[in-house]
Amino acid sequence: MFGYIVFAFIILVCVGIFIGFIIRNKTTSKRASLPLEENYDLKAIDISDIDLMEDGSEFEMYLYRLFLELGYDGVYKTVGARDFGADVVFTDRDGIRNVIQAKRYTDPVGISAVQEVFSCMRYYKAKKAIVIASAKFTEPCETLAGVNHVKLLDRDDLISMIEAFKKDDIRAIKKLIEAEPRMILESWSEANNGVLHEIKKDYKAEKYAKSLMEK
Numbered sequence: 742m743f744g745y746i747v748f749a750f751i752i753l754v755c756v757g758i759f760i761g762f763i764i765r766n767k768t769t770s771k772r773a774s775l776p777l778e779e780n781y782d783l784k785a786i787d788i789s790d791i792d793l794m795e796d797g798s799e800f801e802m803y804l805y806r807l808f809l810e811l812g813y814d815g816v817y818k819t820v821g822a823r824d825f826g827a828d829v830v831f832t833d834r835d836g837i838r839n840v841i842q843a844k845r846y847t848d849p850v851g852i853s854a855v856q857e858v859f860s861c862m863r864y865y866k867a868k869k870a871i872v873i874a875s876a877k878f879t880e881p882c883e884t885l886a887g888v889n890h891v892k893l894l895d896r897d898d899l900i901s902m903i904e905a906f907k908k909d910d911i912r913a914i915k916k917l918i919e920a921e922p923r924m925i926l927e928s929w930s931e932a933n934n935g936v937l938h939e940i941k942k943d944y945k946a947e948k949y950a951k952s953l954m955e956k
Contacts, residue, residue: 783803783806783807783810783906784906784907786803786903787903788875788896788899788900788903791803791845791875791899792847792875794845796845797828797843797844797845798821799845800843800844800845800875801818801821801828801829801843802818804828804829804841804843804873805817805818805828805829807902807906808829808831808841810906811911811914811915812911813831813832813833813834814831814832815830815831815832815838816829816830816831816832817829817830817831824861825860825861825864825865826840826842826856826857826858826859826860826861826864827840827841827842827858827861827864827865827867828841828842828843829841829843830865830867833869833915833918833919834915834919835919837867837868837869838865838866838867838868838869839867839868839869839870839871840858840861840862840865840867840869840870840871841858841870841871841872841873842854842857842858842870842871842872842873843873843874844872844873844874844875844876845874845875846874846875846876847875847876848876849876849877849878849879849882850872850874850876850877850878850879850882851879851881851882852879852881852882852885854872854874854878854882855870855872855882855885855886855889855891855893856885858870858871858872858891859889859891869890869892870889870890870891870892871891871892871893871894871918872886872891872892872893872894873894873898873899874893874894874895874896874899875896875899876895876896877895877896878893878895883923884925886922886923887922887923887924887925888925890922890924891922892918892920892922893922893923894917894918898917901913901917902914902917902918905917
């Protein structure tokens with residue numbers, strides 16, 4: 742008799758866990774679908790909502806709407822299939838056109854984001870490039886951005902922008918967006934010297950090539 746009671750108790754616990762799992766999944770699914778609604782309140786969006794967005798296009802739309810609300814001129818979203826590396830374009834308070842690459846990532850963003858947004862500047866006739874991410878950036882990404890004068894706004898910056906927007910502190914957001922990027926000038930100053938030094942030279946490849954030439 743005791744064995745039947747224990748068995749029944751285990752069954753009830755398993756059923757309870759299963760029901761709780763289903764309810765939790767439904768709640769998460771509803772929460773994740775929030776940004777898909779065309780009329781969602783921009784101020785209701787938090788970093789957790791951005792983390793739940795299913796793909797990058799939702800994040801791009803969020804940033805597009807945000808920059809419109811910030812009152813920038815010349816704001817438009819590019820066509821996803823052929824954006825050439827820019828997701829959103831806007832003109833800042835100095836009248837300078839900027840291109841934005843949006844990255845809704847969980848893992849750190851790599852150098853490809855900088856390569857894409859920097860390479861498309863001429864196509865969009867822009868003078869500044871920005872990468873806005875929901876994650877951090879890798880060290881190589883930060884280095885390449887510093888050399889090429891590309892502005893990086895990481896997860897902490899995005900959270901600051903979201904919190905400032907909720908408080909209607911538009912000036913603080915624009916100050917963060919338009920602040921000068923971190924610059925690395927060593928490579929440019931070195932280029933003006935008479936002797937150019939190799940950076941991360943592949944000595945193994947050089948040795949192999951020389952061995953082939955000597956044959």
